[in-house]
Amino acid sequence: MHRIAMRGLPAVNASAARSPAWQLFVPKLVTVLRHGYGAADLRQDLLAGLTVAIVALPLSMALAIASGASPATGLHTAIVAGFLISALGGSRVQIGGPTAAFIPVVFNVIDKFGMDGLIIATLMAGAMLVLAGLLRLGTLMKFMPQPVITGFTAGIAVSIFTSQIKDLLGLDIDKLPAEFVARWEAYFGHISSFSLAATGLALATLTLLVLIRRFRPRWPVFLIGVSVASLATLLLQLPVETIGTRFGGVPTSLPIPHLPSFELARLHELLPAAFTIAFLGGVESLLSAVVADGMIGGRHRSNGELVAQGVANTASALIGGLPATGAIVRTATNVRAGGRTPIAGMAHALFILLFVLVAAPLANYVPLPAMAALLVLVAWNMSEIERIRQLMRAPHGDRAVLVVTFLLTVMFDLTVAVEVGVVLAAFLFMHRMSEVVALESHVDLVEEDREESASDLDANQRASLPEGVEAYRVSGPLFFAVANRIEDVLRAFGRPPRVFILRMRLVPLVDASGVTAIENLIARCRRDGTRLILSGLQSQPREILSQMGIVSDSQHVQFAADFSEAVRLAGAPAAAEGG
Template sequence: MSRFDLPRYLRQFEPKLLTVMREGYGLAALRADAVAGLTVAIVALPLAMALAIASGTTPAVGLHTAIVAGFLISALGGSRVQIGGPTAAFIPVVFVVIQQHGMGGLILSTLMAGLMLVAAGLLRLGTLMRYMPQPVITGFTAGIAVSIFSSQVKDALGLEMGEVPAEFVARWQAYAAHAGTLEPAALVLTVLGLAMILGLRRWRPSWPGFLIALAVCTVAAGALALPAETIGSRFGDLPATLPQFQLPRIPFERTHELLPSAFTIAFLAGVESLLSAVVADGMTGGRHRSNAELVAQGVANVGSALIGGLPATGALARTATNVRAGGRTPVAGMLHAGFLLLFMLLLAPLMRYVPLAALAAVLLVVAWNMAEVEQFRNTLSAPWGDRIVLLATFFLTVLFDLTVAIQVGVVLAALVFMVRMADAVEMRTEAEVPPDDEAAGEEGFAQRAHLPDGVEVYRIGGPLFFGVADRIGNLLDGLPQKPRVLILRMRQVPVIDASGVHALRSLAARCHRKGIALIISGLQAQPNRVIAGMRLEKAPGEVYFASSFEPALAKARALLAERPRDAAR
């Protein structure tokens, strides 16, 4: 029995920042990271405010989250270039939690999600995230994009209405009821913001389009005295102070009720951060530590909760911006948080004049990018099972709840996988296998004409699991006449589960009742280990094992010689 290697276990949680410092960190690296950090901070500034407003809270909360969580994710994470902060993926779940439970409920959910992420990292579950089915990811990502888009209609059109309903259908009904309150100035600023962002992306992609669009819209609204709602008119002045430890009342009595939301936040944070880290590895040629990244995400979310912030995770767009701007170490992400703090302290008085319609334009572009329309369209051309998973996850995300969508999507994907695996399993007699069948393996297949009288052979190919276990019991029903010896060739069975062993045990019992000897040949390592552990050899009746087909055939001849034909029942 191998001993637990504590130093090796702890090494997988070492922050990349320590690795970088051990390798040596000079002035040239600091200069490059400073430029990258400043670039990312310019991109993150409008996003942090827009995401916070869309989530149902204030711009200051978004900035505080980007500063505190962004710093912790870079300082403790397992990626050299990951940039963390609030992201659009959290908007639907955060909006609902705030509406139903207030900021205290959100803080409790974020705190629990952070602890879940730390536990997942310590349990080394980071590698499991790669098994998330792509149709599920594409489905809920597109669904979130639609939810973000629908949440911005009020500010984009300047509708005069109260709180925007959380439910998708009720939200659009409210929009229709208040369509007559449309503010032309807000619509003009939204169109101007969209034109600026999309135009700069086309002709000046290296420029900070979000920030420039916000600045132009703010100047236009002030110079023309447009009657458009601004950050200041709705939220008042932004505090030009450091993030402070101050918590509202946390409804600990609703812990059980908030667990699904906490799980959803943890799931989204884990998946999005690791996907972002994988993409960053492809851009830089590096290799992240997935479990260290999960622990860092958990600590960052706990830290964000303790200052009354939003959930946070690795942000793909900001991480890609960091890499393109020359960032190569975690110092860039830490400096990005520092620059955001500096912007907040210096520019807070000016941010009150930013039109909410301009921030809505920013999030409309974010929603479009998040939708991944081309990926969605490609998945619709996939096999029927993937299409069902995609559409079910998408519509459940939009119409019901992200937690339900993920659960149903994963279960559907698992069912589709099981059906495919069951279809891939082959069970046929030797007479059905042509002589030149490449699937026969090195042994080759003996045809019925070469088998001793009274011997029947079946070949099983593929995983023998619960999805196909019932087919084992039907083997005897398909035989033209009752044999005296049945050989199961299992050389091409890579894995077997408890249901498969139970099916073999039931087959052995049925063979015993009919007076048929059962021989199993060619077991691979995993099936051999499982069958031995579950003591199939002690099943009722005669069950024999052979290393390959030739010894199995020799054993069959010996059994036939030992038992005359009239001895068989």
């Protein structure tokens, strides 16, 4: 059995600590208001909401266009789903709306089944998400292996880039194929329709976006880039397509909710697409919530978040909108802008609504090559090049899972990619465990008796720890299904310890997800001013940590051969920076 044993903490009765089930679904908005909310909080949230709305405004339109829908659809999704995700969700700072991850999925559904098909699939996905939350499946989504997540995220990034070649080059293609290879065949077949004006505008916009991101990262990069490109198109009379020429503009009102007609056979036909939307929405929303937790030091309610995502997707579908989920970039923008409660996310949706009601005609002048440049930058940010480089130094099995998931996402389908990736990761884990069992089977009884005797000394060892030092012991393999628990160990203390010893002598192996969990623990220790000591590392964990860039720096992270050495290091001051 895998366990993380706590040392030096009072025992807590499990039944006494267990909260009522209904508390899992209480929106964070209710929690915030209970604790008090004043005028100063409102001013800060409104400012953060306005900042996020400036980012979300052009991005929502660009995401909708890339998905094969109208720009107004993206705005309506950001308004309705964005408001409900913040109002009902389990995260204090989550910002919801259309995201880049949905582009290839939504494009394929619209291409095969039309907009009505997408609405039905999104309604079904909303019901699945609500059901998943009520069944408390949110915790299970944390068990997704890191190579699978990185593989399908990078695959989606490549699909997004591929979908933008038409507008980047101004190619004259009536209907763009959904399949990866067919798209590139269409591009090469129509390369003669290449537009110098469209390509030049796209490259100029992309250059401007990169320069602003590099030298003025706090500026609203997307809005500035799109505004400058629109002004240049208008003043220079550039012969490029705009939102107005292709879509006829953006309406200045919200659509009336309606249900499309459907039959049982159609529901069955759309079931795989609905499952993909639900899965992707659930995983991305919880990943975004975890990122937000790390930025604000909070803790989201995963099952409540899934219920909110389900309600928001249902409402979005009823007004003809796109699937929605938590958006990591917009959530991070919200936190950096000072947003600390769900009211900031609700305000961001209301600011976008204000734009639709008052200034929607301005969107008619936005050139599509500029929107394509915006999405190219989004795709690059999604690609996680540094994470891929790190994972390619992981064991061969983790690399294979990453590559297979990536290729299947690009060439076939996200659902197939995730299914195959998770199955490969499971078989890889079973193979590793079989090797560990074979090694452990040669341990003799004398060694086992000595280990049992040593465990009886835990209380005395705990008493010998210096002031401000805490220790945990991990027993068993640190792999993807348990790695997330490492991130919670410091939460058990009322205040961060001066030194934290993680005893790993009983950890026979660590995979890529386990390394990621240790990285997150190191980052949290650095934020809290805690020195981390890893003691008793076996050969496989030590080798993998070294390969993936985790080494002793004498200031924040140290390695100890055994627990006694760790205690000695804990009692000594940290080495000076650079020493």
